[in-house]
Amino acid sequence: MRIILMGPPGVGKGTQAKNIVKKYGIVHLSTGDILRAEVGGNTELGIKAKTFMDAGSLVPDELLLDMMEGRLQQDDCKKGYLLDGFPRTIPQAEGLEKIVEKIGPKIDFVVSLTADEDELVKRLVLRGQESGRSDDTEEVIKERQQVYWKLTAPLLDFYQQRNLLHEVDGLGTIPEITDRILNVLE
Numbered sequence: 001m002r003i004i005l006m007g008p009p010g011v012g013k014g015t016q017a018k019n020i021v022k023k024y025g026i027v028h029l030s031t032g033d034i035l036r037a038e039v040g041g042n043t044e045l046g047i048k049a050k051t052f053m054d055a056g057s058l059v060p061d062e063l064l065l066d067m068m069e070g071r072l073q074q075d076d077c078k079k080g081y082l083l084d085g086f087p088r089t090i091p092q093a094e095g096l097e098k099i100v101e102k103i104g105p106k107i108d109f110v111v112s113l114t115a116d117e118d119e120l121v122k123r124l125v126l127r128g129q130e131s132g133r134s135d136d137t138e139e140v141i142k143e144r145q146q147v148y149w150k151l152t153a154p155l156l157d158f159y160q161q162r163n164l165l166h167e168v169d170g171l172g173t174i175p176e177i178t179d180r181i182l183n184v185l186e
């Protein structure tokens, strides 16, 4: 099973992603987590990515596509994967299509979690206080939301046109939302 999980910052993608990959025994590929690990390791990619991430803007498409092309070819992805936070722009989605054409089975589902924007900002400010993630301050959160609506939301049409898109209500308890997603995938 190959899944793309989409949704605005704070909608709970990461939490839901964990539940889904556990159920299907597939790999969880969170580009946010991968990039944070690169930043933590002071790698060349991490150093390049950090300024963009701290500002709440997107890391350039080229860097993401190179990174994901390598990652998707690793053996553990053969059993399936869930993409969390990628693709985030139309060029990334087009690049992903090319990668997938080269390396094998198509994406099966795109699940988009939806929620009210004000609720999301509240949640993220709270998360920032708890997690200490450097990009979870109110100002950067608003910037990330805007980036989402401007650059990532157009992907909904992109995947709708390919008949892959499923919208799922992202408000409710964690298990309720997991069930809604599993209903789509089954």
Ligand code: ADP
Pocket (backbone or CB within 6 Å): 008, 009, 010, 031, 032, 033, 035, 052, 053, 054, 056, 057, 058, 059, 060, 061, 064, 084, 085, 086, 087, 088, 092, 135, 144
């Ligand atoms: P969020 O909770 O805002 O969805 P993520 O943990 O997915 O955040 O990503 C954090 C940051 O990492 C983003 O604001 C962006 O700078 C960078 N990033 C993650 N995925 C991508 C991507 N696909 N393209 C460009 N930048 C990305």
